[in-house]
Amino acid sequence: MTELPLLGEAIAVAAEPRLAGARIGVVTFPGTLDDRDAARAVRLAGGTAVELWHADTELGDVDAVVIPGGFSYGDYLRAGAIARFAPLMSRIIDAANSDAKLPVLGICNGFQILTESHLLPGSMIKNDHLKFLCRDQVLRVENNATAWTLDYQAGQEITIPLKNQDGQYIADEKTLDALEAEGRVVFRYVGFNPNGSRRDIAGISNEAGNVVGLMPHPEHATEPGFGPESLDGIGGSDTDGLGFFTSVLTKIVGGDK
Amino acid sequence: MSIETTKKFNIDTVENAAKTPDTELPWAELGLKQNEFDEIVKVLGRRPTGAELAMYSVMWSEHCSYKSSKNHLRQFGEKVTPEMKKDMLVGIGENAGVTNLGDGWAVTFKIESHNSPSFVEPYQGAATGIGGIVRDIISMGARPVAVMDPLRFGAIDHPDTARVMHGAVAGIGGYGNSLGLPNIGGEMVFDSVYQGNPLVNALAVGVMRHEDIRLANASGKGNKVVLFGARTGGDGIGGASVLASESFDDTKPSKRPAVQVGDPFAEKVLIECCLELFKGSLVEGIQDLGAAGISCATSELASNGDGGMQVELTSVLLRDPTLTPGEILMSESQERMMAVVKPENVEAFEAVMDKWAVEYAWLGEVTDTGRLIITWDGEVIVDVDPRTVAHDGPVYDRPYARPEWQDGVQADTFTGSVQDAGRPSAPAELAAAVTELVASPNMCSKSWITDQYDRYVGGNTSMAFPDDAGVVRVDEETGLGVALATDANGRYTYLDPYHGAQLALAEAYRNVATSGAVPMAVSDCLNFGSPEDPDVMWQLAEAIRGLSDACQVLGIPVTGGNVSLYNQTGTTPIHPSPVVAVLGKLDDVARRTPSGWREDGQAIYLLGTTAAELDGSEWANLRGHLGGQPPKVDLEAERALGEILINASRDGMIDSAHDLSEGGLAAALVESSLRYGVGARIALQDILDRDGVDLFTALFSESQGRAIVGVPRSEEVRFTDMCKARGFAHARIGVVDAASGKLEINGVDSMPLDALREAHEGTLPKYFG
Numbered sequence A: 001m002t003e004l005p006l007l008g009e010a011i012a013v014a015a016e017p018r019l020a021g022a023r024i025g026v027v028t029f030p031g032t033l034d035d036r037d038a039a040r041a042v043r044l045a046g047g048t049a050v051e052l053w054h055a056d057t058e059l060g061d062v063d064a065v066v067i068p069g070g071f072s073y074g075d076y077l078r079a080g081a082i083a084r085f086a087p088l089m090s091r092i093i094d095a096a097n098s099d100a101k102l103p104v105l106g107i108c109n110g111f112q113i114l115t116e117s118h119l120l121p122g123s124m125i126k127n128d129h130l131k132f133l134c135r136d137q138v139l140r141v142e143n144n145a146t147a148w149t150l151d152y153q154a155g156q157e158i159t160i161p162l163k164n165q166d167g168q169y170i171a172d173e174k175t176l177d178a179l180e181a182e183g184r185v186v187f188r189y190v191g192f193n194p195n196g197s198r199r200d201i202a203g204i205s206n207e208a209g210n211v212v213g214l215m216p217h218p219e220h221a222t223e224p225g226f227g228p229e230s231l232d233g234i235g236g237s238d239t240d241g242l243g244f245f246t247s248v249l250t251k252i253v254g255g256d257k
Numbered sequence B: 001m002s003i004e005t006t007k008k009f010n011i012d013t014v015e016n017a018a019k020t021p022d023t024e025l026p027w028a029e030l031g032l033k034q035n036e037f038d039e040i041v042k043v044l045g046r047r048p049t050g051a052e053l054a055m056y057s058v059m060w061s062e063h064c065s066y067k068s069s070k071n072h073l074r075q076f077g078e079k080v081t082p083e084m085k086k087d088m089l090v091g092i093g094e095n096a097g098v099t100n101l102g103d104g105w106a107v108t109f110k111i112e113s114h115n116s117p118s119f120v121e122p123y124q125g126a127a128t129g130i131g132g133i134v135r136d137i138i139s140m141g142a143r144p145v146a147v148m149d150p151l152r153f154g155a156i157d158h159p160d161t162a163r164v165m166h167g168a169v170a171g172i173g174g175y176g177n178s179l180g181l182p183n184i185g186g187e188m189v190f191d192s193v194y195q196g197n198p199l200v201n202a203l204a205v206g207v208m209r210h211e212d213i214r215l216a217n218a219s220g221k222g223n224k225v226v227l228f229g230a231r232t233g234g235d236g237i238g239g240a241s242v243l244a245s246e247s248f249d250d251t252k253p254s255k256r257p258a259v260q261v262g263d264p265f266a267e268k269v270l271i272e273c274c275l276e277l278f279k280g281s282l283v284e285g286i287q288d289l290g291a292a293g294i295s296c297a298t299s300e301l302a303s304n305g306d307g308g309m310q311v312e313l314t315s316v317l318l319r320d321p322t323l324t325p326g327e328i329l330m331s332e333s334q335e336r337m338m339a340v341v342k343p344e345n346v347e348a349f350e351a352v353m354d355k356w357a358v359e360y361a362w363l364g365e366v367t368d369t370g371r372l373i374i375t376w377d378g379e380v381i382v383d384v385d386p387r388t389v390a391h392d393g394p395v396y397d398r399p400y401a402r403p404e405w406q407d408g409v410q411a412d413t414f415t416g417s418v419q420d421a422g423r424p425s426a427p428a429e430l431a432a433a434v435t436e437l438v439a440s441p442n443m444c445s446k447s448w449i450t451d452q453y454d455r456y457v458g459g460n461t462s463m464a465f466p467d468d469a470g471v472v473r474v475d476e477e478t479g480l481g482v483a484l485a486t487d488a489n490g491r492y493t494y495l496d497p498y499h500g501a502q503l504a505l506a507e508a509y510r511n512v513a514t515s516g517a518v519p520m521a522v523s524d525c526l527n528f529g530s531p532e533d534p535d536v537m538w539q540l541a542e543a544i545r546g547l548s549d550a551c552q553v554l555g556i557p558v559t560g561g562n563v564s565l566y567n568q569t570g571t572t573p574i575h576p577s578p579v580v581a582v583l584g585k586l587d588d589v590a591r592r593t594p595s596g597w598r599e600d601g602q603a604i605y606l607l608g609t610t611a612a613e614l615d616g617s618e619w620a621n622l623r624g625h626l627g628g629q630p631p632k633v634d635l636e637a638e639r640a641l642g643e644i645l646i647n648a649s650r651d652g653m654i655d656s657a658h659d660l661s662e663g664g665l666a667a668a669l670v671e672s673s674l675r676y677g678v679g680a681r682i683a684l685q686d687i688l689d690r691d692g693v694d695l696f697t698a699l700f701s702e703s704q705g706r707a708i709v710g711v712p713r714s715e716e717v718r719f720t721d722m723c724k725a726r727g728f729a730h731a732r733i734g735v736v737d738a739a740s741g742k743l744e745i746n747g748v749d750s751m752p753l754d755a756l757r758e759a760h761e762g763t764l765p766k767y768f769g
Helices: A017-021 A035-045 A087-097 A109-116 A173-181 A242-253 B014-019 B034-044 B050-059 B070-078 B115-120 B122-139 B159-179 B239-246 B264-279 B293-304 B325-330 B343-355 B386-390 B406-411 B427-439 B490-495 B497-514 B534-554 B618-622 B635-650 B664-676 B685-691 B695-700 B713-725 B753-768
Strands: A023-028 A048-053 A064-067 A104-107 A123-125 A133-141 A157-164 A168-170 A185-189 A201-205 A211-214 B088-090 B097-102 B105-113 B143-153 B183-190 B199-209 B224-229 B285-288 B308-312 B336-341 B360-367 B372-376 B379-384 B461-463 B470-473 B481-487 B518-527 B558-564 B577-586 B603-607 B656-659 B679-682 B707-711 B730-737 B742-745
Touching: A017 A242, A023 A035, A023 A242, A035 A048, A035 A242, A064 A087, A064 A109, A087 A104, A104 A109, A109 A123, A109 A211, A133 A201, A168 A201, A173 A201, A185 A211, B014 B379, B034 B050, B050 B293, B050 B325, B050 B379, B050 B386, B070 B534, B097 B518, B097 B558, B097 B577, B105 B122, B105 B481, B105 B577, B115 B122, B115 B159, B115 B199, B122 B143, B122 B159, B122 B199, B122 B264, B122 B285, B122 B336, B143 B159, B143 B264, B143 B470, B143 B481, B143 B577, B159 B183, B159 B199, B159 B264, B159 B753, B183 B470, B183 B481, B199 B481, B199 B518, B199 B577, B224 B264, B224 B293, B224 B343, B264 B336, B264 B343, B285 B293, B293 B308, B293 B325, B293 B336, B293 B372, B293 B386, B325 B372, B336 B343, B343 B360, B379 B386, B406 B490, B427 B618, B427 B664, B427 B695, B427 B753, B481 B497, B490 B497, B490 B534, B490 B577, B497 B518, B497 B534, B497 B577, B497 B635, B497 B656, B518 B534, B534 B558, B534 B577, B534 B635, B603 B635, B603 B713, B618 B664, B635 B656, B635 B707, B635 B713, B656 B664, B664 B679, B664 B695, B664 B707, B664 B742, B664 B753, B685 B695, B685 B730, B707 B713, B713 B730, B742 B753
Parallel strands: A023 A048, A023 A064, A064 A104, A104 A211, B105 B518, B105 B558, B143 B183, B308 B372, B518 B558, B679 B742
Antiparallel strands: A123 A168, A133 A157, A133 A185, A185 A201, A201 A211, B088 B097, B097 B105, B105 B199, B143 B199, B224 B336, B224 B360, B285 B336, B308 B360, B372 B379, B461 B470, B470 B481, B481 B577, B518 B577, B603 B707, B603 B730, B656 B707, B679 B730
16 A cells, blocks of 8 residues: 555565455654554564555554654654554544454654543653653563553563654653553653653553553564674673564454464 | 746746857856856857756756766776676766675665865755765665764864864754764874865765665656655755846845755655555656755756656746746755656545655656756746756766875875974883874764764664674664774875775775675775865776776675765865775674673684884874875785675674774774773783884774774684684683773783773864753
């Protein structure tokens, strides 16, 4: 539909064949940047990536949706503020709130779009140091019961890239208290808060746990040799983000792995 | 037809020009010389119209016509051997050269300068530098896949440096990050010679299938000419305001920015839109609009094709309806492209535009008349042979001569100079010297800069800064990829332009080979002072001669690049700074060699020999000395070293490799240790005995053709046998010590990695926050 894969159509994947039946939609807005990367991550996890276009009026046959990173519409207004009004977003909002509870993952700009869409509370403002920051970031998985974190251990520390300009998560105290109380803080920054986010929050979920948003980029830590490589020392993993995608695929096809 | 809007101007038509030969024209204000204006009159057989004058003045400018350097640049073509040509699909002269990667893949890359705009307005100057070079890559039919940015600023502690640094880095990040292009490397040099004239160069690389290669030409009579992307505004119009006499309307905005303003979102959409056009084979020829805007695009497309084009200028979509024809022709508004489309593809072309919500305007069509005709509401305002605009500009044989001061500079060697007093020799002094070196402005960690760039986007970045070269995967199935490095040393080139330029090439070549890639092609950005100064002209001539000779020895061709002249503050030129980019190929990026060692117990080897070469070095720079002769160039040795590094990478004989350049062995040992935070124990006695140098010299000399490598124990015999068989100097200088957390060098006080890291990484934050 929209993707022009001069690069990267074919990654041979030897994952479990039953997962390939799971179809994960990846949305492209004008200005989306990490859509190919998210689609690649879905394939590497063993699923089938389906390209979705912002102007589509139907969601089509997908079992989950990833809203990838980038600068939708240039983010000249407020990150995610325009993308939220795309026709496809209405379908995604409906599906996420429906009884079927469509799993939705918002990464970086996708997270910003999810807060603008009110699928998730709070908002992102400019990093406290006012600069774009790209680094390998350690996160703690605080909640491993969401659709996107089932394959992690609670309390597990993972390292995935972070890269953004407007990554400072803010919400009022009442909202923050509620998120904490309900276990909806899914990821927290460990060791270094890269943007001044309240309570070191890196990612959150909705009440049902099907909608998850985070600023760091799990899709950039799914393939050996292309993930975080500056792990200080030796023996670190550069595919810590793969669990996001295997989690949702496992949930979709059902049963134990 | 909107008579009301267009009749605002006293249109200077061709007919009018023929009738009024004596009308005074502001050619001098537009930067033309008397002889150049006379030449235009001769070519046309009459005085030019205002619009024609605008076109000639920008296209015959130094920036667009290479009039001072053309006679010298020829050598890049003349010295190309058949061997160098074998992988070249498109050579110099197009928007960017194209090199064959095999398996049906091709790669295109180019480096360009955006120096003066980046001084005037650092953020937009640097941002649009990225934008412009990326459009050059798209114009070839390629998907851009990465960018790099060699930067040279004034003294680190000068108050104005922070303004330029913050702006340029934020601009490169703000634009490049928004395009989804990983920034995989570059350079950072501080020197007061760049205080009033920073160098902001930008490189972009793109990949395509062979069948997707596009050229900038307008062929096929009757094919339609379309302008698409951003609207045309008043930005980037330098001298055009003097043409305001065309207008009798005083409601125009009085002051226009001479620096273009970028919109990365528009460019990102333009990239996707163009790739969709290429995929559907919907364009016959395509050209980006950069310097000289529509003047350049129409004249180049027409002269490279069937030779004729007819364009109606009032069809151009404007951001500012008060623009005069001359201003429209000269505007450098960003994010615009011009294409040639067959009539039967017009509908499909428009569908792609509509899908991406990109504005477009059909301006005219290709003709076979050999004339570029531009009309304004049907009245002819330009009627020229497009070749005379685009290709037959003036060419100057500028006088040049070896500067009188050159001998004096070369005689002033560092060793024994006043600045050399108290040279470190005791273990504590040497440790302090190593720490001072790696914390110095030019040798410190660049992560303050590179952390502001997205290196991950695309998911194909296999290596990026601080490794020796940036490596990007091209084919996910096979792992085929490219490596890129850029280098220049203005200090070396000041001491000896011929060899200094060769040293830049040698280092970039070595960096690419160090990553494990086979060097294939060169792009260069020649940053120099005024060509009207015979000293500078000599530097330029020598640098081009040196570079073209060296390319021949190394067997890799220059496929494109850019010349930036008049880089000076007042009458003081910058150091001659030929920035050289080398592109290499890796059959499988999984084989790339990172710059740091990781595995305990691995042997560390030093390849190459060390001489007492401290002139022009970073150590001499730290002591405030610049004189003598730069390190000796031995291109055959570079080639031999490259082959060893490439073979060792391919056959899995080495796990790390780092080239020795600025800062010598001392800098390389620290960088390889800090890369993964893994220490080492080093003993250099064998080197001192073999090469006849003292410990200080072994650590700080900048002798060329050297690298340090980490060799797994199981591979040591195989690796040393290979070096022996090739007769290349190699010596085991130490071992990786993962537990120690220190860099220990016999004869130098032990250096904890934590302290080295603090020194190395603390410098840029200290100055720039």
